[in-house]
Amino acid sequence: MQISGVTKVRLRSLLRSRASRGILRRNPVLSSQVMRLARTLSGERSNTGWSNQARYCYAVWLRHLVMAERYGLNTDPRVIVELGPGDALGIGLCGMLCGADALYALDAFPYATIDHTLAVLDGLTALLRRRATIPSAHEYPEVEPALGSTDFPSSILTDHRLDRALDVERQRKLRAAITAGMDGSDHGGVSVRYQAPWQDASIVNEGAADIVISQAVMEHVRDLESSYAAMARWLAPKGHLSHQIDFRSHDTSPDLNGQWIYPEPVWRQLENEKVYRWINRQPCSTHLALVERNGLQPVATVRVESSDGIRRKHVSSQWRHLSDSDLNCRGALILATRA
Numbered sequence: 250m251q252i253s254g255v256t257k258v259r260l261r262s263l264l265r266s267r268a269s270r271g272i273l274r275r276n277p278v279l280s281s282q283v284m285r286l287a288r289t290l291s292g293e294r295s296n297t298g299w300s301n302q303a304r305y306c307y308a309v310w311l312r313h314l315v316m317a318e319r320y321g322l323n324t325d326p327r328v329i330v331e332l333g334p335g336d337a338l339g340i341g342l343c344g345m346l347c348g349a350d351a352l353y354a355l356d357a358f359p360y361a362t363i364d365h366t367l368a369v370l371d372g373l374t375a376l377l378r379r380r381a382t383i384p385s386a387h388e389y390p391e392v393e394p395a396l397g398s399t400d401f402p403s404s405i406l407t408d409h410r411l412d413r414a415l416d417v418e419r420q421r422k423l424r425a426a427i428t429a430g431m432d433g434s435d436h437g438g439v440s441v442r443y444q445a446p447w448q449d450a451s452i453v454n455e456g457a458a459d460i461v462i463s464q465a466v467m468e469h470v471r472d473l474e475s476s477y478a479a480m481a482r483w484l485a486p487k488g489h490l491s492h493q494i495d496f497r498s499h500d501t502s503p504d505l506n507g508q509w510i511y512p513e514p515v516w517r518q519l520e521n522e523k524v525y526r527w528i529n530r531q532p533c534s535t536h537l538a539l540v541e542r543n544g545l546q547p548v549a550t551v552r553v554e555s556s557d558g559i560r561r562k563h564v565s566s567q568w569r570h571l572s573d574s575d576l577n578c579r580g581a582l583i584l585a586t587r588a
């Protein structure tokens with residue numbers, strides 16, 4: 250059964266009211282049933298986000314680029330690995346349009362299509378050609394990290410760099426790499442490889458990647474241990490990870506951090522059947538620990554915190570070890586480098 254847009258908004262604000270959040274926080278079983286019902290009634294979106302919109306991909310890639318500059322990391326990568334591109338390869342392709350030679354786009358599920366990817370490529374090219382300002386949080390309220398300025402980063406993307414990168418012949422090669430099936434074949438020094446699902450870390454050569462980037466992906470990864478080990482293996486010396494992770498509850502609770510109220514058996518019943526929406530519930534500190542355990546050096550963790558959520562007393566016993574900082578962390582950009 251589907252319900253109208255107005256009813257959806259009413260339902261959402263009713264669920265998020267202080268009174269219902271108070272009741273649901275204290276009753277995980279009830280909360281899981283209510284959230285399942287709410288999801289069924291509101292009909293979840295079937296796409297993965299906004300990566301089939303050029304403006305979104307532009308907003309994301311330029312955010313990662315600006316943050317790389319802020320923390321003294323490489324802003325001119327030759328080889329990009331993007332985890333979880335979603336509906337189109339736009340985020341990594343924006344990096345290709347800024348001058349990179351190779352893109353590996355690895356997803357757990359094959360959401361992206363050649364048609365969407367070509368459409369996003371055209372949109373991105375137009376945005377870069379006119380040095381468009383970075384779409385703001387007003388246009389994409391969910392996109393982190395926040396930037397102080399939305400000006401086009403012309404000190405990074407100089408005219409000299411973009412003239413070369415957006416050269417018509419180079420564009421033709423990039424287009425050919427996509428229409429050929431995104432199979433990694435070489436098109437005059439340009440290649441795009443889309444692998445979904447991916448399992449084998451040898452898909453990217455050891456020490457080949459200048460950047461491994463993801464946006465709203467690492468919270469969905471099932472095997473974090475082997476994924477971080479793969480990323481550490483792929484990074485070139487001085488290469489870096491740039492992961493924007495969304496630690497919110499993804500509609501498993503009306504509270505932003507309500508995923509941690511559920512004991513494991515209840516959580517399993519609440520498991521989101523839309524595969525890309527499943528979350529691993531691992532907090533920011535787990536990601537940082539895995540970065541270090543794999544020999545990488547954390548450079549910065551840019552957190553957004555919110556205290557408007559569940560409190561320690563609502564946390565299920567399995568998650569009692571969470572620090573306050575983890576509990577209140579709504580999202581974080583993790584930058585780490587291979588020293």
Ligand SMILES: C[S@@+](CC[C@H](N)C(=O)[O-])C[C@H]1O[C@@H](n2cnc3c(N)ncnc32)[C@H](O)[C@@H]1O
Pocket residue numbers: 297298299300332333334335336355356357358360463464465466469470471472476525
């Ligand atoms: C919320 S979507 C984000 C898509 C896109 N990055 C964006 O910003 O719109 C999460 C994506 O992560 C992908 N994903 C989940 N587990 C993954 C894994 N182990 N490796 C690569 N991608 C994964 C999902 O299939 C999905 O495409």
